[in-house]
Amino acid sequence: MSYGIVAYGTDNKIAFHSDYSSVVYAGQMSATTSSVQPTYTGDHHVAINGSTRISNYDMGRIIQYDITLDVDFFVPFYCPNHDGQEICIMDVINEGTKWVVNLLYSGADNEAPTVYAFAPLTELPSSAVTLNDNGIVVFDGNSDLVFTDSKRPLRVDDVITITHPSSIKTNSKGSVSLGANSYTTTQHVNFTSNQEATYSGTTTNTSNKLYSIVPSAYGGLAYLNNGSGTIVCADLIFFQVTKQYAFEYKSWASFRGCVRHPRNTTTHTATWKADFGGAAYQYVDTDCGIGGLLGAILGIIAVVFTGGAALAVIGGALAGFVIGEMTAGTTPSIKAYDQDEVFDQNSRPVNLMVTDKSYYGIT
């Protein structure tokens, strides 16, 4: 700059500068929905109860926040509800003067994290900035406010680069036992992730720390068990009367890359948590003495895995969410219904920023 003002911190880096806008705290976001754990409930579904969603499907809870903030650029920070909570900011949506965050977290319904909004000071409308009667205000060459002592600037304690593991689960999922006369089932395999990656920072995690990261990695786990055979209806002297049977069981879980910040440590752990799970089962058999129909009958279950049927069911589960398109956010490619997949992970490091409530007067 040819003229203006610049202030440096004790680390010889800029504290504020009349050429650059500070980033400031703009308010706490409000949870606008109850948290949900959407599961597939369409044709041929196998019910997944609340405890199984956690024990076998490793599901977190999805919740939505919003804030009225007339800015074009926006940075969300979250504060975990408790030590060890896993969190993923899934989506950030701008609707007019409203900003919406979809977030996945581990824990109970009443343990949602708190989310705070930050934005460049130049973006804030004048009505959102009250200048002190005395102190410092700094404007840039366009007469835009770039620093004021009434809005403390974003002070970042640490920036850690995080990459998620290349797989979600490497140990066995177990199996479901099915066969002749298995007309129904309540069984589930175990999709619980066993893969995580830990990164060291320099700042100790406390209950006052705020974190900002939108992980890139996502994926899914899938399980398939199918088979067919012959059942003897009657064993006569010269021949047997038989019937055919066939079954197919499929289950899957969609995962998002999350991050955990263990308190009293300086580490951050990249983990996985499921945002959607489902299981479907179909068993068919013929009448005694009749065969050859099974191929056509079993085709019914295929529709479950085309995506379309599943999406409609997810949409119902998320009916309370403002963003109807949320349904699309829970389908990690059709590939993940058939086999284990991870997307947007390889060579995809993401920056995690750490700051502290106390810098902004947040209680």
Next chain:
Amino acid sequence: MAYGIQVDGLNITNSAFSVIAKGVLTSATTVTLTKSSYVDVTEFKVIFTPTGVRDTSLEELRPTSSQTSTNITITQPSNGSNHQYLVLGR
């Protein structure tokens, strides 16, 4: 403090990140910024904020950034969705 700026009893002794550059990524592109264009700044960080619901069914990828001693490169892949980027510096 012996010298410096104090506001309302608070010493301004800590550095803070300011917005050096910002933009929107809507299609496959590469943005290159020259560090020397931003006077007095010695540390740069790039953060991305998605703007919309992520359509994972399309195997969408998020943008990436890299730095050398002279440049910052921001890359939006062909199957990326809309993102904002903020280049923060101090």
